[in-house]
Amino acid sequence: VWLCEDDVQAQKLALKVISGGEGGDKSLLQFKQEFRLMTRLRHPHCCAVHDYGETEDGEPYFTMEVVPGRGLDELIAAGETRDPAAFKAIFSQLLPLSSRIHFTFWNTLRTCVSMS
Numbered sequence: 001v002w003l004c005e006d007d008v009q010a011q012k013l014a015l016k017v018i019s020g021g022e023g024g025d026k027s028l029l030q031f032k033q034e035f036r037l038m039t040r041l042r043h044p045h046c047c048a049v050h051d052y053g054e055t056e057d058g059e060p061y062f063t064m065e066v067v068p069g070r071g072l073d074e075l076i077a078a079g080e081t082r083d084p085a086a087f088k089a090i091f092s093q094l095l096p097l098s099s100r101i102h103f104t105f106w107n108t109l110r111t112c113v114s115m116s
Helices: 026-038 072-077 084-116
Strands: 002-006 011-017 049-054 060-065
Touching: 026 049, 026 084, 049 072, 072 084
Parallel strands: none
Antiparallel strands: 002 011, 011 060, 049 060
16 A cells, blocks of 8 residues: 545545556455445544556556554554553444444345346
8 A cells, every 4th residue: 555646626535556467367356345345334433535547557456545653563452452441442443433333245246236
């Protein structure tokens, strides 16, 4: 994931790219499914996705909103989840998001199956 600038809308975006044919067709399918799922996911603790396309080299990408702050991996590495109050504050935001992702995934899957 790269930080980039949208010159048309004058805003910073996160750019996620599969480069060099990483993983072949299966990875490409998973990448497209991730984008589709993210377009349907609406939650205050989840970033919005904007665009899907291919680079000049044919590498698929999508753009999403930039969320300021540190990632969960950084918080864990810094030991900031050891304190019970901090742990509760972080995971009280993640658990509802996890539930929403699960709900959105299964509704998306059901829609895809019923269309085939």
